[in-house]
Amino acid sequence: MKVIAGGKEVSLVGNPPKIGQEMPHFKLTDAQGNRVKTRDFGGQLTLFSVIPDINTRVCSIQTKYFNQAMNQYATVRFVTVSTNTIAEQAAWCAAEGAENMEMMSDKEESFGYEMGLLIPQTGNLARSIYICDANKQIVYAQIVENQSDEPNYQAALAKLTELQAK
Template sequence: MNVTRKGEKVEIIGAQPEVGAKAPDFSLGNLNDEVVNLSDFTGTPVLISVVPDIDTRICSLQTKRFNQEAANVEGVKFITISNNTKEEQANWCAAEGVDMEILHDTEGEFGEAYGLFIPAMGHLARSIFVIDKDGNIVYEVISAEISEEPDYATALEQAKAAR
């Protein structure tokens, strides 16, 4: 699959899971040195916001927006995933006052399972997944232009509907 970055075509390697399929489980570290598994949230809908690099403008905006929404949407677990290091994520969260669950995919487990790695950039593709309480993907979008913000409203509607 190809997307663009500021108009330049880049390739995403791997196959993305489809809507209706069971979401691939993963085990990633959080900022508290705990391992978080997707299966830990069985019974609760999950919105996964994937950003290429937490230290860039659009990724920062996306993460702050979902952090704000997490405080207002009950019954949905919000998670942001990037392949930044734990230290980069922790420094960014401290500077921005963000307290949502942020996971680091520095080994590429999530990127491989969800088919989101862009070798030319060394980052994950900007995307959003909504997983229902039974662990099935009910919404997924990979941004066609990764330097643009995603459609927050649709993702939030899908997350609320999954409750």
């Protein structure tokens, strides 16, 4: 799959999973430096907000948007994933007052490779949103074609509203 990053078409490392597939096995690092694996996301509806770099304008906007929206979805786990270090993520959260969103680092690129979202030329993840159900099945997927664009927040939140109503 290809996306546009920095005005150039670039290839992702693989083929991202599709709706109906199970989340692949990956490892992330949480804000406390703990290893978090795919199995740790079972049992709860989870929205993954995937961003290239927390220290850029659009990534900051995307993260703030979901940080504010999550108050309306008490039963949903919201996770932001980037290849930034946990120190960079913590500094951004402190500067922006973002206290609700779970930030997870993919500095080791496990998530990026397993999800097929890593852009090898930049070492960043492709801007995307994934929602998985309590069984870790993907129920929503959105990969933003032009990485400088914001995702379709309304579509993702509409899917969460639909899923919570079930």
